[in-house]
Amino acid sequence: MSTAQSTAAHMRKRLYDDMDALEGVERAVLDAQSAREKAQAALELAQAGFNLAAANEQDLIERRAALRAGTLRLRNSLQTMATFPPEILAMVCAEAVSSSISFFVG
Known part of the structure; x- marks a missing residue:
């Protein structure tokens, strides 16, 4: 085999x-x-799941804050009522009952 043929065969290989x-x-x-x-x-699905979880977390945080504020108001109201002397509470209750009766009786 000539050098040219050998080179061509090598190039073909x-x-x-x-x-x-x-x-x-x-x-x-x-x-x-x-x-x-x-x-x-998968990344887009994970991002959507993350966004949903973050929104859910934010909703729960806002709900927790509202519930905490509501319970604080109730505690303050109850604490105020607890500091009233029993005589004043009795007068308030009696007035509320008489107002309710007069409302329903006419």
């Missing part, structure tokens, strides 16, 4: 090897793109 390698790399690129797309979808 290299061409076929490179074509095989290129085909393998193209498959790997497609696999990587598919994996990236799946990861992107």
Whole structure:
């Protein structure tokens, strides 16, 4: 075999090897793109779940604050009532009852 033929055969072999390698790399690129797309979808789903959890947390924090404020108002009212002398409380209750009776009786 001449040097030119040997060089041509070597170049053909290299061409076929490179074509095989290129085909393998193209498959790997497609696999990587598919994996990236799946990861992107999972990331978007996780972000949506995170946003939902954060909104739920915020709603609960606001509800907790409202309940705390309500219980504080009730405690303050009850504490104020607890400091009234029993005689005054009896007068207030008697007045409330008589007002209710006169409202219903007419």
